[in-house]
Amino acid sequence: MRLFLFFAFMIYAGKRAHGCEIKFTPPMVYVVFGGSTSANCRTTCNNTDGIGWESSFGGTGLIEGRSTLDVNLVKVNDWSTEPKCYTVYSDGTQDILALPITIYKMPKKVFMPKPPTLMADSEYHLLQCSVFDVAPVNRLVISWHKGDEMVYEQKLEGTDRRPVNKSVEATVDIVAEDNGKKVWCEAKLDLPAEQSPQPMQSELHELTVYYPPTFTEPKNETLENVVGTKISLNCTATGNPTPVYKWNFADPTLKGMQGQNATGSIFTLEFRTPVVYKCVASNAAGERTKYFHLDKPEGNYTTMGVLLGVFLTLAAVIIIIGAIFVSRNGLCTIPRNIY
Numbered sequence: 001m002r003l004f005l006f007f008a009f010m011i012y013a014g015k016r017a018h019g020c021e022i023k024f025t026p027p028m029v030y031v032v033f034g035g036s037t038s039a040n041c042r043t044t045c046n047n048t049d050g051i052g053w054e055s056s057f058g059g060t061g062l063i064e065g066r067s068t069l070d071v072n073l074v075k076v077n078d079w080s081t082e083p084k085c086y087t088v089y090s091d092g093t094q095d096i097l098a099l100p101i102t103i104y105k106m107p108k109k110v111f112m113p114k115p116p117t118l119m120a121d122s123e124y125h126l127l128q129c130s131v132f133d134v135a136p137v138n139r140l141v142i143s144w145h146k147g148d149e150m151v152y153e154q155k156l157e158g159t160d161r162r163p164v165n166k167s168v169e170a171t172v173d174i175v176a177e178d179n180g181k182k183v184w185c186e187a188k189l190d191l192p193a194e195q196s197p198q199p200m201q202s203e204l205h206e207l208t209v210y211y212p213p214t215f216t217e218p219k220n221e222t223l224e225n226v227v228g229t230k231i232s233l234n235c236t237a238t239g240n241p242t243p244v245y246k247w248n249f250a251d252p253t254l255k256g257m258q259g260q261n262a263t264g265s266i267f268t269l270e271f272r273t274p275v276v277y278k279c280v281a282s283n284a285a286g287e288r289t290k291y292f293h294l295d296k297p298e299g300n301y302t303t304m305g306v307l308l309g310v311f312l313t314l315a316a317v318i319i320i321i322g323a324i325f326v327s328r329n330g331l332c333t334i335p336r337n338i339y
Contacts, residue, residue: 020045022085022097030195033105033135034077041085041099042068049090055083062088071099079103079135079162102191105163108133110187112202119285120176120211129185129202130167137164139189143199144170146207147181155190176211179240183207212286213237219290224297225271233292235279236265243281250276250291 021044031037041051045067052062053071056078063069073083081103086096109132118125129142137158144152152170170185183206188199215237225231237243247267267277277292 020087020089020095022087022095024085024097024099028100028102029073030102030104030191031073031076032197033079033103034075036072036074036076038070038072039083039099040068040070041097043087043095045087045089047090049088051085051087053083053085054096056081057083059083062086073101076103102136102139103161104139104189104191105133105135106189106197107131107187107200110185110200110202112183112185112205114205115183115207117208117210118174118178120174120178120209122174124171125174126169127172127183127185128167128169129187130165131187132165133163134166134187134189135163136161137166139191140166141188141190142166142168143186143188144172144183145186146172146178146183174207174209176209176240178207179209179211181207208240210240210283210285213239213243213281213283213288215281215288215290219288220293221290222293222295224295226297227271227273229271231269231271231294233267233269233277233279234265235267235281235290237281237288239281239283239285241283241285243283246280246282248278250278 023042023044025040025042029037029039041053043051048067050062050064051066051069053060053069055071055073057073057076058071060069060071067087069085071083071085081101082098083101084096084098086094088094111130111132113128115125115127127144129144131140131142134140137156137160140156142154142156143150151172154168154170156166156168158164182204184202184204186199186201189196191197215235217234217236221233223231223233233247235245235247243265245263245265247263265281267279271294274295277294279290279292281288281290
């Protein structure tokens with residue numbers, strides 16, 4: 001009983017009253033549940049009568065005349081085990097120190113529910129990730145991936161050394177370009193690189209992102225055409241879902257719209273008079289409006305009017321001259337009073 005109380009009093013890390021220390025190599029041991037590992041214990045003092053290990057997975061008992069001692073921990077299957085190294089010094093003092101050990105277990109499963117249909121540029125979107133039967137929780141790191149980038153990472157906290165189930169959510173920004181990209185989550189344990197198992201990932205899901213129409217041509221267009229010519233107005237837009245189109249006159253007082261292609265992205269018509277057409281492209285994410293201003297080419301008509309006026313004037317002059325110099329029988333005569 002006295003020995004037990006003495007060990008309980010001495011169980012702390014660092015220097016003891018006599019200036020000696022217990023040191024471990026490696027300083028921290030990592031072992032998978034059910035696996036095996038080893039460690040070394042030594043004291044910084046030379047006046048040691050003996051050293052030993054207390055452990056249910058490879059204890060040694062006291063080994064006299066030694067100041068350093070290895071221990072092999074075999075088939076570690078106790079989540080709460082704490083192997084201890086103890087030393088006995090020649091002055092009658094004793095030290096005991098627990099070996100820092102992490103017993104870990106990779107998840108049995110990592111799961112991400114299939115995301116619902118998302119709206120681009122909304123305030124935020126939550127993607128859930130669930131990890132089952134993993135230990136210890138304070139070594140668990142969960143990351144979310146979209147396409148070829150990691151968009152979020154979270155390190156969990158907790159004191160439970162036994163396996164747990166965890167379900168967490170991440171806030172992820174979604175834009176139109178994300179439509180069709182793959183998303184998934186990964187779970188890993190924060191261990192030294194040489195001992196860290198490969199991350200475990202969830203099933204991959206393809207994002208469906210709704211975004212409003214965007215016109216492939218300029219938003220508004222002004223077109224000049226000659227009366228009677230066929231013209232096509234292009235209102236094609238990209239969007240998800242595929243946009244639907246509605247055409248009408250920008251002026252609601254106008255009636256009698258031509259019917260062909262009136263619901264498609266391209267509206268073909270015969271130009272008759274200056275007018276403004278309105279095309280509305282819409283889908284579940286929103287709608288956009290485009291205007292087409294149809295005008296007559298003013299410059300061409302002015303030129304044609306001038307040419308027509310000149311032509312009519314010349315024609316009138318020729319007619320008058322003909323009336324003066326050409327007789328009824330078709331002969332050209334010149335009045336006598338001219339010469």
